[in-house]
Amino acid sequence: MAANPRAAAVAALVRQEQDGFSNLVLDAELRRQKLEGRDKAFAGAIFYTVLEHQGTLDFILEQFLPKGLARLDPQVREILRAALAQARYMQVPVSAAVNEAVKLTRTFKKASASGLVNAVLRKACNYDLETARFRNETQRLMVLGSAGQDVAEFLRTHYPEEALGILTHTADGGCTSLRANCLKMDAAALCEKLLESGVKSAQPGLVPGSVLAKFEGSPAEHPLFKEGCFHVEGQASQLAALCVEAKPGDTVIDLCAAPGGKTLLLAEEMQGQGALYSCDVAEHRVGLIRSAVERMGFAHVTALCNDATRPNPKLPAADRILVDAPCSGLGILAKKPDIRYKTLEKARHDELLATQSSILDTAAALLKAGGRLVYSTCTIDPAENEEQVAAFLARHPEFRVVRPAVAFPDGMTVGEHGALSVPTRTGMDGFFLCAMQKTQ
Template sequence: MVSLQALLKMELEDGYSNLVLDGALKAAKLEKRDEALASALFYGVLERRLTLDAVIAAHSKIKIKKMSPQVRNILRLGVYQLLFSDKIPPSAAVDESVKLTRACRQASACGFVNAVLRAVQRDTAALSPAKGAGLAQRLSFLYSCPQWLVALWLKHYGEVDTEGMLKAFLRPSRVCVRVNTTRVTGEELLRILAGEGVKARPDEHLKTALWLENAGAVEKIGAFQKGLFHVQDLASQLCCQALDAKPGDTVFDVCAAPGGKAFTTAEHMQDRGTLTACDLYESRVRLIESGAKRLGLTCVKARVQDASKPQEAPCLADRVLCDVPCFGLGDIGRKPEIRYKMPDLLAKFPPMQYNILCIASKLVKPGGLLVYSTCSLTPQENEEVAERFLSEHPDFVPKTLDLPDALLRPCDRGSHRATLLPHISQSDGFFLAAMTRIKPAE
């Protein structure tokens, strides 16, 4: 019932998956085992919804849109258990779905739910794409990703990388953290975590990154509470490595909340210098301040600032990070609801991103570095914005990125820009481009 309630809330109110599920779990007060199962079913259905709907449509005389939200989501849960979960016997999945239908006051639909699920259970080819399906349609069905998005990625990245990326987005999410090097080394943190019963391993390519294997609620770990690390995806850590801030530098992070990149950059600076972390909303600024305090990073100064509007009389900076608001497609692995955004929303981002980048560039001193980044995977938001900026700002030139080759596509090695794809970089999807401001001619 908890999974169903959360799925209904997602469908009817369009919330954030993690917040919706957290609220449902807190209200239900389940045992840890039942909580884990409810979470797995909720995220499993959310991730596979397009595939589940296609299977339901192939075995139902009633169209998906004509069903009540309750029946629609009960069928999704039932089909998910039949096709993708090995934790519940098929007969139990069907029987519990029928009981759930009755509990939701949809008793008249009990026979229908039973018939559809029994038909799916008997169909050994339920997970086979439709005969004659094209490549985009086949991948859309297999990996539950909208066909328009699959087609975009096929055009831009090719078949091998597109399918690799789609597979990676469906793998179980992992927790990556950044060692607070102002307080502890990676080796010391590994020993401390082991003492708390937390398994962790260092990343193969970035020694300040650790992967937690059985972390549970990270905020309850003693080492976290003591400010010895913060949670940050590997891609974001690589972005901070590309920024290459030094002790004593002046740095601006113009779209900083919730603060992860600001914290890592401050650690690169050994907490010496000034890092101004800006965000549009006071509540998110307080989030940055709270995180910096926990980590003991005194060089981080958080303030409210609209990145789309020029700052008044700013001091020029050695490094400026411009991690702009975006469509967010690189985060699908952790936020599966992103894949269901309407494609027409994409058009609003590039003009806004370009404007923010132009304004941020005015904060860079001659000889300073500007890094543009997104957690999205569309050429409109990424390469096109970065290359337009360079073509229209002759005082900036490309700066070659210094990142591990093993984490990059071959075409990005030795370049000033890189698209981090999850099946290659083992991170979220991400884009970054580095540019240096040259001194004006005398």
């Protein structure tokens, strides 16, 4: 089969529906079909546009499929979704989207479905969503915001006024948020160099040291990335690492560190002096930390595999600890479309809360008196955030919440138990952070 980005996207979508893990599935398919450059970018764009808008796409398609999407062959289902996504969200003319979809039925040996694909798509591409009627608010959110029932209900309960805004939000103004490696160049110099190199735009972000840029291809292929002058990290995520206030000479532990975004920022702040232990429970992800640290040229970082729910006598007492905890990810729906459809089962949620709580207890024991602990998550779930901090403070009266030196961008909700970024209020990812100090 000749390299065909539409076929690659459809094949990856079929596998995604069976196996999950969008990024791995897509990467494997792009490699298998040997796609490069613009074809690779186009296939990736189709794939992620379908995942991001699947609720809306399916609702529209089902208007014209009396037996529903579930009864179709997986390949035909994904051909329909991919074509409608191109016509609706990717500025592909309807005629091109439909004709290419019909050709794909032959590529996937489903030619008997070509008439159905043609007929359904011609109507679906012209469907006016304004005319849709919904059973209730949850269904409206699921369709217009493309979310599964659990996520729609969570948002409806906790953020009733902002639920649809959160679901349709594009973090960081649709740009890629970068962190300049200030040991090599500051944010202003990075912007200048990026613009000189031909990126579409580059400007300082809301968080000190951050840069918002638009690239033609992948930022990871840019020479300045390969030279360790920047790494890719959301602004809100940078803010959490800045709250640690790591200083040269400190002993710092990043307890949940992979793939290493915040570790790089901490390492940069330490300017090569002191010791930074960058730990994660997932061995394969510790490798990602090591390669990121190596690319940036930091020599004072030790990356290791460690389960932070248990004490590890090999770890030293620390001046500063970051717990960027495993969480439900409900703040980064725009970046990780799979999370939109996840089921929020109580048993799994309780297990997650217990993990977060044990990791915090480990951190409390490892921290020196007078030291700083920062707890952060990329969720807007109060149980994982403010309530988790309140419970920690009740167990550990030796800790108190402190206000970090870095200014919080406008729109952050700052309370007794931490600071929250809700995407619709700050323009950044949904994120939570709380800085605490251990008293003597």
